[in-house]
Amino acid sequence: MTTPTTMTAAVYRRFGGPEVVRLEQVPVPVPRPGEVLVRVHTSTVSIADHRARTRDVPRGLDLLAAGTIGLSRPKRRVLGMDAAGVVESVGAGVTGFAPGDRVIAMTGSGFGGHAEYVCVPADGAITRAPAGLTDEEAVTLVFGGVTAQGFLSQVSIGPGTRVLVNGASGAVGTAVIQLAKHLGAAVTAVTSGPNAELVTSLGADRVIDYTRHDFTANGVRYDVIVDGVGNAAFDRVEASINPGGALLRVICDLPGMLRSRGQTRRSGKLVAWDVGKPGAAELAQIVSLAEVGHYRPVIDRTYDLADIVEAHRYVDTGRKRGNVVLRITHPHREGQPS
Structure with missing residues (x-):
């Protein structure tokens, strides 16, 4: 099936409360050489998304954070630091992944996971999704798991x-x-x-x-x-x-x-205080633990992309337990849940 040229994404154009995030139609990104285009099925709404959206960063980090999230207005308008889904297409030179592969990926400071499609570097924090776990379960391994692994290492x-x-x-x-x-x-x-x-x-x-x-x-x-x-x-x-x-x-x-x-x-x-730059190897290690039952997905709540404002509102309470999962459906594609 041909990849569409536009997609639904949760976009924010100014800093503020949950209501600044709105669904918009935006162009589907095109993978550059060395990149993988992922058709996103799930992402999470994390404390990092809260901080980027509100520009509520730790003391003294305002100017440093500007390089990642922007100064007077958002630098990257689609939040979401992780994704689980299926490889849609690959850029030139990519040999480790092929269309149809189930994957999980950390988009990190590039964000972009709260959309139907996202591009990630093929040599970055991306690996095969764990067998036996749903996309909702699999995505919970990424943000918390990679961060924890980076510090404990x-x-x-x-x-x-x-x-x-x-x-x-x-x-x-x-x-x-x-x-x-x-x-x-x-x-x-x-x-x-x-x-x-x-x-x-x-x-x-x-x-x-x-x-x-x-x-x-x-x-x-x-x-x-x-x-x-x-x-x-x-x-x-x-x-x-x-x-x-x-x-x-x-x-x-x-x-x-x-x-x-x-x-x-x-x-x-x-x-x-520096988590370093955990990559595919660290993510694959967590996947291997999950596949044998030594790492358990922790899901607090699941929201549809259409309910993105409510998802942000819940994360803002500071009471979430584990992960808040965002479900992204593709009703225009055959075989996709709606």
């Missing part, structure tokens, strides 16, 4: 390693729990009380309800603290980290970034 985790996950019920937090447990760690999850059952089911050995207890005040030390909230500055948690341990700051402001190298040198404890 900077430390040594094995049997008995004590890992604390701050913000354990989010997309990244639920991924960190599962990846750390797979490596044999003893995991403590910091979340609200209603999420205790979820994080325990994913493998957390202990749960701390942050609404009732401050994990830094109980005298317990950990080998690795993963901060997915942004409130675990090194000065606050240093005493809770074992000698030679690490603080992995998934969310970090500019002062924290600038001080991290000196803090690492002075304390002998790694303070890291």
